[in-house]
Amino acid sequence: MTAYSIDAVVIGAGVVGLACARRLALSGLETLVLEAADAIGTGTSSRNSEVIHAALYYPTGSIKAKACLAGKRLLYRYCADRGVKAVDCGKLMVATAENQLPKLQAIWDQAHANGVEGLSWTSADEIRALEPEVAAIKGFFSASTGIVDSHGLMLALQGDLENAGGMVAFETPVTAAAITPDGILIETGGAEAAAVSARIVVNAAGHFAPKFLGKLAGFPAGHIPRQWYAKGNYFSLVGRQPFSRLVYPMPDAAGLGVHATVDLQGRCRFGPDVEWVGSEDDLIVDPRRADQFYAAIRAYWPGLPDNALQPDYAGIRPKLHDAMTPMPDFRIDGPEAHGIAGLVNLLGIESPGLTASLALADIVADRLGLPHLETV
Numbered sequence: 001m002t003a004y005s006i007d008a009v010v011i012g013a014g015v016v017g018l019a020c021a022r023r024l025a026l027s028g029l030e031t032l033v034l035e036a037a038d039a040i041g042t043g044t045s046s047r048n049s050e051v052i053h054a055a056l057y058y059p060t061g062s063i064k065a066k067a068c069l070a071g072k073r074l075l076y077r078y079c080a081d082r083g084v085k086a087v088d089c090g091k092l093m094v095a096t097a098e099n100q101l102p103k104l105q106a107i108w109d110q111a112h113a114n115g116v117e118g119l120s121w122t123s124a125d126e127i128r129a130l131e132p133e134v135a136a137i138k139g140f141f142s143a144s145t146g147i148v149d150s151h152g153l154m155l156a157l158q159g160d161l162e163n164a165g166g167m168v169a170f171e172t173p174v175t176a177a178a179i180t181p182d183g184i185l186i187e188t189g190g191a192e193a194a195a196v197s198a199r200i201v202v203n204a205a206g207h208f209a210p211k212f213l214g215k216l217a218g219f220p221a222g223h224i225p226r227q228w229y230a231k232g233n234y235f236s237l238v239g240r241q242p243f244s245r246l247v248y249p250m251p252d253a254a255g256l257g258v259h260a261t262v263d264l265q266g267r268c269r270f271g272p273d274v275e276w277v278g279s280e281d282d283l284i285v286d287p288r289r290a291d292q293f294y295a296a297i298r299a300y301w302p303g304l305p306d307n308a309l310q311p312d313y314a315g316i317r318p319k320l321h322d323a324m325t326p327m328p329d330f331r332i333d334g335p336e337a338h339g340i341a342g343l344v345n346l347l348g349i350e351s352p353g354l355t356a357s358l359a360l361a362d363i364v365a366d367r368l369g370l371p372h373l374e375t376v
Contacts, residue, residue, distance in 0.1 A: 003185055003195035006030050010202045011186075011212055013037075013168050014045035015150065015357045016349055017204035018157035023361035024200065025164035027370045032166065032196065034188060036173035036208070041154045043206050045354065047283070047315025048232075049261045049272070052076070052086060052146040053352040054118075056093070056111040057251060063330040063363070065114045068352040071359035072144060075153075078358060078376045082156040084149055085264055091145035091246035092127060094136035096299045100250045101138060107251075108140055118143030133242040135302050145246060149264055150354060157357075174208075179218035179340055202364055203345040207280040207318045213345065223338045225331065225347055228319040232272025233285045235293050236312040241268045242301065249300055256351070258296040269312055270297055276323050277316070285311035320348035332360070334367030344368060 010021040013035035025031040037043070052072055058064035079086035095104040111119055122130065122139045130141070158168060169188075176187040183199040203209050213224045247260040258273050270293055290309050297304050320328055331347035338345075344367050346360065353360070358376065365373075 003197045005183075005197045006032050007198065008032070008200035008202070009034060009184075009186060009196060009198040010204055011174060012203075012205035012208065013040045013154075013158075013170075014043055014204065014206055015041060015154050015157070015354055016045075016206075016346060016360055017202070018154055018161065018168075019357040019361040020202045020204050020346075020364050021166055021168075022157050022161045022164070023365050023373070024202070024370075025161050025166035026373055026375065027365065029200065030165065031161065032198075033161070033168040034172045034174060034186070035168055035170050038170050040158055040168065041151060043280075044315055044318060044350070045150060045154065045206075047313060048150070048351065048354060049259075050147050050150045050263065050354070051091075051246065051261060052088070052144075052148050053355045054091070054111070054116050054142045054145045055114045055352070056107055056116060056142060057256070058110075058114065058352075059329070060110070060113045063332060064352060064356070067330070067356035067359040067363060069115060070362075071352070071356035074358040074376055075148065075355060076146070078156070079148060079153065081376060084152040084156050086146055086148040087264065088144060088146035089245050089262065091142045091248055092122065092131060092134065092136075092139050093142065093248050094127060094134060094139035094300055095250060096136050098137070103250050104138060104140070111142070116142070116144070131243055131245060131247060133301050133303055134247055136300055147246070147261065147264060148354070174212055174215065177212065177216040179216065183342060184216070184340075198342070200342045200368060201344075203343070204349075206349065207316065209318070209345060209347055219340065220338055223333065225320050228322050229277050229280055229282070230317040230319045231275040231277045231282055231314055232317060233275060233289055233314045234269050234271035234312040235285070235290060235309040236267065236269045238308050238310055239305065241266055242303070243268055247300060249296070258293055260297070260301070270309065271312075272315065280316045280318075283314045283316070285314050287311050317350040318348060319350065330360075332363055332367060334364075336367070342368070
């Protein structure tokens with residue numbers, strides 16, 4: 001099989017992969033995205049809350065905190081420039097019991113340590129004035145939190161990539177790869193098997209990212225992380241829509257709690273919860289989980305009617321930790337981590353990956369020693 005050469009290959013056409021590919025192409029590199037599916041963003045990128053996060057929760061100095069804060073600003077600006085719908089509707093973070101107040105205060109303190117702006121405390125009366133259906137004893141409002149048309153965002157990123165001379169190859173799964181003196185050789189399947197040699201490879205394959213490293217001959221095994229899968233189920237609301245803003249309860253160990261989001265059409269949905277599963281293919285919402293949702297939602301919306309929830313969709317978080325381990329930071333492993341020139345691995349990119357996507361692309365460019373670009 002004859003291999004053709006190219007400057008850069010990005011594995012995965014989710015939002016982070018497309019942002020990285022766009023960034024490489026804008027740097028003047030001939031860039032190819034390899035995507036196993038038949039369309040962009042069919043994995044985690046299309047199975048989330050579409051929330052633009054403000055960087056409230058993440059440890060100060062972490063990649064999550066820095067990339068979320070920078071990415072939020074870049075994302076709002078990018079969407080405005082490209083005509084992608086993004087609305088800073090704001091978010092209420094609420095405590096519903098006295099024993100939750102220390103956690104609420106801790107999140108407030110963490111958000112300020114991260115440099116988040118637009119935060120204001122809200123009393124129970126102020127919460128009712130903003131969202132009359134919400135019952136809480138205290139909360140705070142995050143004005144910079146919003147929602148985005150994730151598919152529109154990915155289409156815009158793809159368009160920028162292609163306008164800069166790059167392309168996406170769909171239905172092109174990676175079957176094998178090897179580190180060579182000339183770069184990384186990647187073999188692909190699909191309708192026509194092919195091989196491509198690239199001096200730069202960005203592994204942004206989401207759930208497949210650790211599996212790609214297992215296929216990469218010559219890659220040090222000690223740098224391949226173990227992977228777990230945390231399913232997030234969503235239920236949508238039938239009938240009258242109660243909220244005009246996002247409403248978040250206190251987070252739990254593996255996620256942000258069963259929160260209420262409002263999409264760009266004004267429809268309310270709830271989730272995600274956390275269900276540890278065995279693979280990324282388990283995407284059916286079990287209607288029996290509704291009982292847990294009713295209990296969690298009624299803690300802050302006691303007026304939720306019976307029989308108002310219906311199963312909607314599910315997504316899988318690409319976790320680098322199990323249920324008993326604290327949530328780690330994102331891993332962006334460049335040559336300084338694993339010693340392979342031109343290779344950057346994005347591992348465990350779950351929330352806030354959508355918000356952080358443009359900032360993550362800049363971090364990848366930095367790991368590769370590419371020059372800074374002023375343009376969004």
